[in-house]
Amino acid sequence: MIGYRQLHVKRSNSPESRCVSMKSDRSMDTLVTFKGKHTSTDLSHDSQLVQNRFKSNLLKKFQCLYEGTVKQGNPTLLNEIYTELYITDSASGEINNEHEVRQIETQSRRAETEGTPIKCNDIFRPLPGQDKPIRTVLTKGVAGIGKTVSVQKFIVDWAEGTENQDVQLIFPLAFRELNLMKDKTLSLSDLLHVFFPETTEMEISSEEYKVLFIFDGLDECRLSLNFKSKVKLCDISESASVNELLMNLIVGNLLPSALIWITSRSAAADLVLSECVHRVTEVRGFSDTQKEEYFRKRISDQSLANTIITHLKSSRSLHIMCHIPVFCWISATVLEKMLSEAERGEIPKTLTQMYTHFLIIQTNIKHEKDYEKRVKDEAMILKLGKLAFQQLVKGNLIFYEEDLRECGIDVTEASMYSGLCTQIFREELGLYQGKVFCFVHLSIQEHLAALYAHIYLTNKNRNVFEQTKQSLLSKVFNWFKYHSLPGLHQRAVDEALQSKNGHLDLFLRFLLGLSLLSNQTLLRDLLTQTGRCSYKKGKTVQYIKQKIRKNRSPERSINLFHCLNELGDDSLMKEIQHYLTSGKIRGTKLSSSQWSALVYVLLTSEQKMDFFDVKQFIGAQNTADEVLQKMLPVIKEFRSIKNHISLRSNPSHLRKLDLSENKLGDRGVKLLSDGLKDPCKLEILW
DSSP states (O other): OOOOEEEEEOOTTOSOEEEEEEEOTTOOEEEEEEESSOOHHHHHHHHHHHHHHHHHHHHHHHSEEEESOTTTSEEEEHHHHOOOOOEEEESOOOOOOSOHHHHHHHHHHSOTTSSEEOOGGGTTSOOTTOOSOOOEEEEEOOTTSSHHHHHHHHHHHHHTTSSOTTOOEEEEEEHHHHGGGTTOEEEHHHHHHHHOGGGGGEEOOSSOOOEEEEEEOGGGOOSOOOTTOOOOOOOTTOEEEHHHHHHHHHHTSSSTTSEEEEEEOGGGGGGSOGGGOSEEEEEOOOOHHHHHHHHHHHOSOHHHHHHHHHHHHHOHHHHHHTTSHHHHHHHHHHHHHHHHTTOSSOOOOSHHHHHHHHHHHHHHHHHHTTOOTTSOHHHHHHHHHHHHHHHHHHTOSEEOHHHHHHTTOOGGGHHHHHHHTTTTEEEEEOGGGOEEEEESSHHHHHHHHHHHHHHHHHHHOOOTTOOSOOOHHHHHHHHHHHSSHHHHHHHHHHHHHHOSSOTTHHHHHHHHHHTSHHHHHHHHHHOTTOOOOOOOTHHHHHHHHHHHHHOSOHHHHHHHHHHHHHTTOOHHHHHHHHHHHHTOGGGSOOOHHHHHHHHHHHHTSSSOSOEEEGGGGOSSSSOHHHHHHHTHHHHTTOSEEESSOOOTTOOTTOOEEEOTTOOOHHHHHHHHHHHTSTTOOOOEEO
């Protein structure tokens, strides 16, 4: 891919230097320069020592997978539990602004063969037929899908000498730590010395050599990556802001031969200019087969593992979420304990039940380990919930000391606080002992935020959405309207529907689920001060159904059906399932709510989205145009479509289209022609 590279290893005992040629495992020429009077054998030996020590240090750092904090978690060798993830070579870096759970639900329905699969260790290797070298790779995926673990696996395999041995050095840099240096001015060489002390023994020249920079978590970046900046750096000894160093490294002004790997949640992938990226890959989590493989590796009792797999398959919403490796771990933590100990109570079947049990388990760990008893569970959980809610509204997954202080969390006691919920609240030490905090996964943050909103109302009779200054008349009106559980729920539904990227969707599901008596009973074991309320879900259910009727977007209504599922109301779904099984769907004039229910039922079915016949829904009561308009979210998921169809939705995964029973006419031909333009990848047309 790249020819000669140079790596200078510095020795301070002599001003003289000389060069010697070495060969890597892939017979690539490497020039190593030393200072001092030494033979070729000495140089080779010193170079090997430096590289071996560098690899050894990286291996120590990345070889274990910690469930929770490094200090308190249980380390597991990565290679013992690692399950291959489904990664595809993506055609573009287009941004998906849907809530990440919605993205997972969409991906779970598509055939596993869709997209070109690529292994983690092959991301810099061109596919067959590709002859251009790949310098910069952008890997996108939702939170908790396995991007960071993929990076970890890549590094471990390299450090152990099994993969990518043509790379001499790998520098993994997390944005959450780089954020701590946003006000610093230093050179790239100095930056590497701070993160990797071993590099003080090296003189990394500006000439070509093979190194890899890994920038993990672009979505967590709080730096101003200005790619329009006129500051051009070509020497790694030149000092500049960290923003300018990264920008010049990514665009290729600094170390143009260095490989760059950037990971990011999908919504932030456009922070890097597309012209700087040579390949976009997408981590799509576990396939159905990989889900089962994970549980069999994670749980030693294979009979128990099979029981857990069977239970998760019985709940469509839980099984879909298992595409996310972090959710598999949460499920394994909860179900292994509940099923192996035959605990009393209902085995979790909804997301709210699963996450509430998880919170209880982590709190019990606090008691088992006898952490400081002077911190009450209630107070700590409310503080964590307040932090979770405030940062969720802002769209932040990463928090800093000032964020904790705003929520009344004493930074000096943060370790004790993180011990309350060992695997929920994670603390990481960055540069200069600056502390970075986060929840293990966005969904845990959303659950705690919902718990805070629920308790804030039941205990203090206050609505978390009503904290701004208002007139007295407005306060009185809003108190009667929103200061009840149905009122809080209605406000939360409105806020979620107004969100452009659906960032409150899962929060809403949790909030509604927590209002059920079964979950309130669970919470009383955790929070003795939980307010009691005689909540009747009827008002909330009717309000949601009203929103479904009025909502013109079937896609935005899908989450509302998930909300009804959390509340245990399936009346609309049963109506549609009756029409489908009886064959009466074509002769029935569907209401807007029923159309939305039909979309939801089809999208959450276990049937793979391979073939869709529009004609089965067209009848005297339902015209072709109406079917197409209402069913567009479903149609976009199918790979093969028969009968009348418009391609204006540009379904990029559509492969087969049968129009044999249609009279297209001139207008139809034009629509067809427009629809077959990129990104459509149609293969067969009747």
